[in-house]
Amino acid sequence: xxxxxxxxxxxxxxxxxxxxxxxxxxxxxxxxxxxxxxxxxxxxxxxxxxxxxxxxxxxxxxxxxxxxxxxxxxxxxxxxxxxxxxxxxxxxxxxxxxxxxxxxxxxxxxxxxxxxxxxxxxxxxxxxxxxxxxxxxxxxxxxxxxxxxxxxxxxxxxxxxxxxxxxxxxxxxxxxxxxxxxxxx
Numbered sequence: 141x142x143x144x145x146x147x148x149x150x151x152x153x154x155x156x157x158x159x160x161x162x163x164x165x166x167x168x169x170x171x172x173x174x175x176x177x178x179x180x181x182x183x184x185x186x187x188x189x190x191x192x193x194x195x196x197x198x199x200x201x202x203x204x205x206x207x208x209x210x211x212x213x214x215x216x217x218x219x220x221x222x223x224x225x226x227x228x229x230x231x232x233x234x235x236x237x238x239x240x241x242x243x244x245x246x247x248x249x250x251x252x253x254x255x256x257x258x259x260x261x262x263x264x265x266x267x268x269x270x271x272x273x274x275x276x277x278x279x280x281x282x283x284x285x286x287x288x289x290x291x292x293x294x295x296x297x298x299x300x301x302x303x304x305x306x307x308x309x310x311x312x313x314x315x316x317x318x319x320x321x322x323x324x325x
Contacts, residue, residue: 146164150162150178155181155182160179161179162178163177163178163198164176164178166195174198174199175197176196176198177196178194179194205303216235217314218315219233219235219310219311220236220310220313221310221311222309226251227309228251229249229250229251230248232247236313240286240292241286241290242255252264256285257284258284258285267298270298271309276297276300279295279296279297280297281294281316282296284313293316293319294316294317295314296311297311
């Protein structure tokens with residue numbers, strides 16, 4: 141049985157201290173599988189050698205992650221998830237791709253400075269200053285550059301969020317280009 145051999149190898153690697161924990165599925169009494177994070181270590185119980193394990197049910201975390209992913213990808217606002225502190229792009233939503241003309245592959249692992257999404261360095265400096273000062277900002281009006289050179293006017297907000305023990309920056313941009321057009325005429 142593949143599942144059993146995979147579980148045995150996983151436990152062996154934890155006992156050899158090659159891994160601290162592992163994500164596996166655990167079969168419930170009713171036969172259904174639930175995702176768990178498992179830790180295992182050798183020890184003694186009543187003078188006998190044994191293996192201790194703890195398992196944490198990850199069902200709620202996975203459901204929350206799936207809800208976040210669905211809301212993130214299908215949100216009409218332009219959304220970007222960045223590493224903290226480097227601000228390399230981890231993910232972008234479909235609205236950002238559609239509005240800017242970049243592909244996901246062109247964006248992932250890069251930052252706005254490399255892509256020249258901010259036309260002027262002072263824009264990037266302003267964002268950095270605001271993040272350093274308060275850790276977040278809201279409704280900063282900034283123009284952003286698209287792949288084809290077109291400029292979008294945006295209301296830009298950014299804050300720190302946590303996910304799976306790591307911190308990220310989440311940027312939310314509202315395209316206000318159409319609202320700004322009457323002002324410039």
